[in-house]
Amino acid sequence: MVEDNNTAIGRRFEIFTQIMIVLSLVSFSVETLPNISAELRTNLFWFEAVTVFIFTVEYIARVAVADSKVRYIFSFFGMVDLLAILPFYLATGLDLRSVRAFRLLRLVRILKLVRYSAASQRFYRAFIIAKEELTLFLFASLIILYLAGVGIYYFENPVQPEAFSSIFHSLWWAVATLTTVGYGDIYPITVGGKIFTFFILIIGLGVVSIPAGMVASALSKAREMED
Amino acid sequence: MVEDNNTAIGRRFEIFTQIMIVLSLVSFSVETLPNISAELRTNLFWFEAVTVFIFTVEYIARVAVADSKVRYIFSFFGMVDLLAILPFYLATGLDLRSVRAFRLLRLVRILKLVRYSAASQRFYRAFIIAKEELTLFLFASLIILYLAGVGIYYFENPVQPEAFSSIFHSLWWAVATLTTVGYGDIYPITVGGKIFTFFILIIGLGVVSIPAGMVASALSKAREMED
Amino acid sequence: MVEDNNTAIGRRFEIFTQIMIVLSLVSFSVETLPNISAELRTNLFWFEAVTVFIFTVEYIARVAVADSKVRYIFSFFGMVDLLAILPFYLATGLDLRSVRAFRLLRLVRILKLVRYSAASQRFYRAFIIAKEELTLFLFASLIILYLAGVGIYYFENPVQPEAFSSIFHSLWWAVATLTTVGYGDIYPITVGGKIFTFFILIIGLGVVSIPAGMVASALSKAREMED
Amino acid sequence: MVEDNNTAIGRRFEIFTQIMIVLSLVSFSVETLPNISAELRTNLFWFEAVTVFIFTVEYIARVAVADSKVRYIFSFFGMVDLLAILPFYLATGLDLRSVRAFRLLRLVRILKLVRYSAASQRFYRAFIIAKEELTLFLFASLIILYLAGVGIYYFENPVQPEAFSSIFHSLWWAVATLTTVGYGDIYPITVGGKIFTFFILIIGLGVVSIPAGMVASALSKAREMED
Numbered sequence: 001m002v003e004d005n006n007t008a009i010g011r012r013f014e015i016f017t018q019i020m021i022v023l024s025l026v027s028f029s030v031e032t033l034p035n036i037s038a039e040l041r042t043n044l045f046w047f048e049a050v051t052v053f054i055f056t057v058e059y060i061a062r063v064a065v066a067d068s069k070v071r072y073i074f075s076f077f078g079m080v081d082l083l084a085i086l087p088f089y090l091a092t093g094l095d096l097r098s099v100r101a102f103r104l105l106r107l108v109r110i111l112k113l114v115r116y117s118a119a120s121q122r123f124y125r126a127f128i129i130a131k132e133e134l135t136l137f138l139f140a141s142l143i144i145l146y147l148a149g150v151g152i153y154y155f156e157n158p159v160q161p162e163a164f165s166s167i168f169h170s171l172w173w174a175v176a177t178l179t180t181v182g183y184g185d186i187y188p189i190t191v192g193g194k195i196f197t198f199f200i201l202i203i204g205l206g207v208v209s210i211p212a213g214m215v216a217s218a219l220s221k222a223r224e225m226e227d
Numbered sequence: 228m229v230e231d232n233n234t235a236i237g238r239r240f241e242i243f244t245q246i247m248i249v250l251s252l253v254s255f256s257v258e259t260l261p262n263i264s265a266e267l268r269t270n271l272f273w274f275e276a277v278t279v280f281i282f283t284v285e286y287i288a289r290v291a292v293a294d295s296k297v298r299y300i301f302s303f304f305g306m307v308d309l310l311a312i313l314p315f316y317l318a319t320g321l322d323l324r325s326v327r328a329f330r331l332l333r334l335v336r337i338l339k340l341v342r343y344s345a346a347s348q349r350f351y352r353a354f355i356i357a358k359e360e361l362t363l364f365l366f367a368s369l370i371i372l373y374l375a376g377v378g379i380y381y382f383e384n385p386v387q388p389e390a391f392s393s394i395f396h397s398l399w400w401a402v403a404t405l406t407t408v409g410y411g412d413i414y415p416i417t418v419g420g421k422i423f424t425f426f427i428l429i430i431g432l433g434v435v436s437i438p439a440g441m442v443a444s445a446l447s448k449a450r451e452m453e454d
Numbered sequence: 455m456v457e458d459n460n461t462a463i464g465r466r467f468e469i470f471t472q473i474m475i476v477l478s479l480v481s482f483s484v485e486t487l488p489n490i491s492a493e494l495r496t497n498l499f500w501f502e503a504v505t506v507f508i509f510t511v512e513y514i515a516r517v518a519v520a521d522s523k524v525r526y527i528f529s530f531f532g533m534v535d536l537l538a539i540l541p542f543y544l545a546t547g548l549d550l551r552s553v554r555a556f557r558l559l560r561l562v563r564i565l566k567l568v569r570y571s572a573a574s575q576r577f578y579r580a581f582i583i584a585k586e587e588l589t590l591f592l593f594a595s596l597i598i599l600y601l602a603g604v605g606i607y608y609f610e611n612p613v614q615p616e617a618f619s620s621i622f623h624s625l626w627w628a629v630a631t632l633t634t635v636g637y638g639d640i641y642p643i644t645v646g647g648k649i650f651t652f653f654i655l656i657i658g659l660g661v662v663s664i665p666a667g668m669v670a671s672a673l674s675k676a677r678e679m680e681d
Numbered sequence: 682m683v684e685d686n687n688t689a690i691g692r693r694f695e696i697f698t699q700i701m702i703v704l705s706l707v708s709f710s711v712e713t714l715p716n717i718s719a720e721l722r723t724n725l726f727w728f729e730a731v732t733v734f735i736f737t738v739e740y741i742a743r744v745a746v747a748d749s750k751v752r753y754i755f756s757f758f759g760m761v762d763l764l765a766i767l768p769f770y771l772a773t774g775l776d777l778r779s780v781r782a783f784r785l786l787r788l789v790r791i792l793k794l795v796r797y798s799a800a801s802q803r804f805y806r807a808f809i810i811a812k813e814e815l816t817l818f819l820f821a822s823l824i825i826l827y828l829a830g831v832g833i834y835y836f837e838n839p840v841q842p843e844a845f846s847s848i849f850h851s852l853w854w855a856v857a858t859l860t861t862v863g864y865g866d867i868y869p870i871t872v873g874g875k876i877f878t879f880f881i882l883i884i885g886l887g888v889v890s891i892p893a894g895m896v897a898s899a900l901s902k903a904r905e906m907e908d
Contacts, residue, residue, distance in 0.1 A: 025373070028394075029376075029377075029393070029394035029395060032380060032384075032393040032394045032395075033392075033393040033395065034388070034392050034393060101377070101381070104374070104377060107370060107373070107374065110370070117359065117363065118359060119359035119360045119362065119363040120363060122359075122360065123360065123363065129904075132799060132800035132803075133800045133803065133804065133900060135800070136800040136801060136804065138429075141429075143788060146706070146788070147785070147788070149710075150710075150785060153713060157713075161715070165714075165715050166710070166713040166714040166715060167709075167710035167713045168418075168710060168713075168714065172421045175421075175424065175425045175428065176409070176414075177862055179407055179428050179432060180407045180409075180634065180860055180861045180862045180863075181404055181407045181408075181409035181428070181862075182407075182409045182411075182636065182857070182861075182862035182863045182864045182865070183409045183410075183411040183414040183638075183864075184409070184411035184637075184638050184863075184864040184865035184866060185411060185414050185416075187857075187864040187866050189866075191849075194853045194856070197856065198856045201856065201860050201862070202819075202822075205860060205889075205893070206892060206893050206896065208432075209436070209890070209893040210893050210896050210897055210900075211433060212432070212433050212436040212437050212440055212897075213440045213667065213670070213893055213894045213896070213897025213898070214897045214900055214901070215433065215437050215440070216437055216439075216440025216441045216443070216444055216667070216897070217440070217444055217897055217898055217900070217901040218901065219360060219437075219441055219444070220441070220444040220445065220448060221901060223356075252600070255621075256603075256604075256620070256621035256622060259607060259611075259620040259621045259622075260619075260620040260622065261615070261619045261620060331601070331604060334597060334600070334601070345586060346586035346587045346589065346590040347590060349586075349587065350587065350590065365656075368656075395645075399648045402648070402651065402652045402655065403636070403641075406634055406655050406659060407634045407636075407861065408631055408634045408635075408636035408655070409634075409636045409638075409863065410636045410637075410638040410641040410865075411636070411638035411864075411865050412638060412641050412643075435659075436663070438660060439659070439660050439663040439664050439667055440667045440894065440897070442660065442664050442667070443664055443666075443667025443668045443670070443671055443894070444667070444671055446587060446664075446668055446671070447668070447671040447672065447675060450583075479827070482848075483830075483831075483847070483848035483849060486834060486838075486847040486848045486849075487846075487847040487849065488842070488846045488847060558828070558831060561824060561827070561828070572813060573813035573814045573816065573817040574817060576813075576814065577814065577817065592883075595883075622872075626875045629875070629878065629879045629882065630863070630868075633861055633882050633886060634861045634863075635858055635861045635862075635863035635882070636861075636863045636865075637863045637864075637865040637868040638863070638865035639865060639868055662886075663890070665887060666886070666887050666890040666891050666894055667894045669887065669891050669894070670891055670893075670894025670895045670897070670898055671894070671898055673814060673891075673895055673898070674895070674898040674899065674902060677810075
């Protein structure tokens with residue numbers, strides 16, 4: 001039942017597991033809310049206990065039905081399944097937040113759903129088609145980010161020694177600017193810095209935004225190849 | 228006349244109705260302005276009364292000429308037409324803002340205009356072509372948003388307990404950042420948080436911006452299929 | 455000489471005119487700087503006088519060599535040429551800023567350069583190819599902007615009556631958000647407003663960013679058609 | 682060994698050089714951190730001395746093995762190699778920041794890696810294919826930026842004489858807005874300025890974002906041409 005998602009009961013079980021994963025992630029998020037009542041916290045703990053129990057049963061069942069138990073345990077999804085339940089047993093009562101974060105590994109299991117879909121396969125092929133250019137552009141993006149950081153440092157550091165106190169601080173500006181996020185926590189105020197920003201944006205925006213268009217056209221190419 | 232937009236008078240009536248809808252939406256917006264004079268408010272009320280009267284006459288005419296009256300009344304556009312005028316009769320003098328918002332349903336009627344255009348049909352076909360990938364990317368976007376929210380929560384919560392007070396607050400940051408809106412109301416200040424933002428942007432920007440390119444290339448594909 | 459840009463002297467004259475236009479725009483911009491010295495202001499005035507003199511001579515020459523003087527004077531570029539110099543004679547000493555702005559019409563003359571290039575022709579054909587979809591998306595963008603404005607007004611107005619004081623104020627938020635500019639002067643603070651922003655961004659970003667991809671693929675189509 | 686990257690030792694030497702370049706850029710960035718200890722500064726100096734020594738040895742070796750010594754010394758990469766080490770000998774003890782910045786030239790040497798890759802060649806061909814349109818759009822972008830700057834100046838200068846004090850200041854707003862960075866340091870507050878921003882964004886966003894899509898589709902065209 002846990003292995004075969006072609007039977008009706010197998011599919012229903014899979015959907016049930018997916019819903020449990022999403023619910024357990026919601027409960028994980030609710031726990032981080034400040035000022036939640038002691039009662040809600042207790043309920044969340046019991047809900048967590050129930051989900052871990054279900055996932056533990058599922059894990060044991062999977063080990064039991066696996067042709068090669070050892071291979072399943074050390075497979076990628078076997079490790080994920082184990083790491084997603086283990087922290088509960090280790091950390092109960094200890095309130096080790098960072099350990100509890102392992103629960104996020106359950107997200108990885110949701111990815112199983114997508115793994116075999118036609119769209120994923122096509123996306124994977126598109127990725128292979130555009131791999132070389134993507135590497136080139138990632139590389140070029142890093143160089144442009146670095147040059148943007150160094151350049152703005154020379155223009156702004158003398159005037160804004162707090163905001164642009166080193167090349168590393170300037171790199172944060174470069175990231176926020178070339179991705180066009182532009183939080184507004186740090187920006188050039190000198191004339192030279194503003195003109196530099198203009199030129200780096202003209203060059204940099206292309207470099208940063210071309211990869212998305214490239215993957216899109218590789219995807220439509222991959223779709224044609226199927227026909 | 229209300230049904231046939233192939234005759235000259237039918238087309239003219241349709242254009243007149245569209246203009247009335249746009250004007251009634253403008254009047255709806257003007258009403259929300261603070262400190263408008265009592266005189267303007269009265270004028271807006273009378274203008275609203277006139278448009279509702281016209282739409283009521285149109286509605287009755289449509290019911291009258293429909294082959295099957297019951298089917299028209301319970302059709303999608305029949306319901307929209309009714310819901311767009313009903314609130315006026317119910318809410319006059321009661322100032323129920325939320326009820327008055329039903330007037331926005333008139334926007335739906337504008338969509339009638341687009342429904343049969345060649346461009347819409349093509350867009351619909353492009354949507355069908357790219358449906359699977361769009362679902363995949365919507366799914367992937369949600370997962371990346373969630374992971375971005377959780378990650379930044381761990382980095383920023385200890386330092387900015389106000390801004391990043393829970394995973395839900397962090398999700399708001401994730402939405403504003405990965406769409407590159409970047410209001411600047413909330414942003415990372417720790418070194419770890421900034422480096423995390425850099426990596427999540429490199430991965431996330433692609434995921435969020437690829438769908439648009441995909442629809443664009445699917446559209447040009449759909450156009451070729453027509454030829 | 456002023457008409458024929460195939461001869462060496464004709465081309466040189468054209469380039470000289472273009473440079474004069476750019477220089478006169480720079481001088482126009484410099485004039486707006488606050489606290490410029492009286493001396494610089496005088497120099498700028500004399501530079502302006504010189505450029506207007508050159509453009510006047512050119513205008514008279516063009517009228518003189520035109521086959522049909524009347525047709526040139528009332529042609530689009532004839533009007534532009536006249537309107538670009540007339541304000542100087544009318545406004546000298548009157549400091550009528552709005553009249554001086556007519557000088558910007560000189561920009562239109564720069565467009566002459568592009569008019570006959572292969573790239574412009576191709577872009578024009580691409581525009582024709584994608585015209586219907588572009589109209590559809592412009593239309594859809596306006597509807598989404600309006601709905602975004604109305605929606606956020608209902609969520610944020612009770613809490614931020616200053617920032618979101620009417621649907622018109624909310625539309626400004628919608629413009630800044632859906633174009634992902636995100637100045638940060640106005641943003642949602644309620645939970646409902648933030649969730650609404652999330653959904654409107656998922657739908658709206660596509661609608662706003664698809665047209666660019668569409669024109670790009672129409673351009674590559676137009677290029678293929680040439681071959 | 683320094684010339685031939687086909688032999689095993691040649692490739693290993695090349696990778697070693699690349700790593701040295703990256704490390705020397707990291708050390709360059711660390712030096713700009715404020716409040717670094719005297720001890721770390723000394724270590725960075727010695728590290729710099731070591732890298733310069735290695736690069737000097739490499740440079741001498743390259744001159745020695747070159748068929749035409751003069752041609753290598755005056756070649757582009759010969760100049761880069763020399764300029765990347767010379768500042769150290771000139772500036773030691775002088776703390777001439779601007780001279781030390783010549784070390785950034787080492788980045789140029791990293792570019793050697795990409796020069797002959799298939800992806801670069803393809804990108805170069807894509808660039809040639811789309812050259813005319815890119816020039817047109819760069820030109821159009823500059824005109825739109827200028828018009829946006831002038832327009833917003835007329836709307837906002839009377840109300841915000843500080844932020845929009847001249848057309849040059851307004852151009853900074855135009856750059857930050859049309860690239861959708863939107864820092865939030867400068868934005869329109871008048872109704873006219875906001876409506877103007879809306880229209881300039883509708884026109885301008887396309888102009889600024891189309892080139893990226895164009896290069897992407899030219900890239901996929903270039904890939905097809907290879908097949």
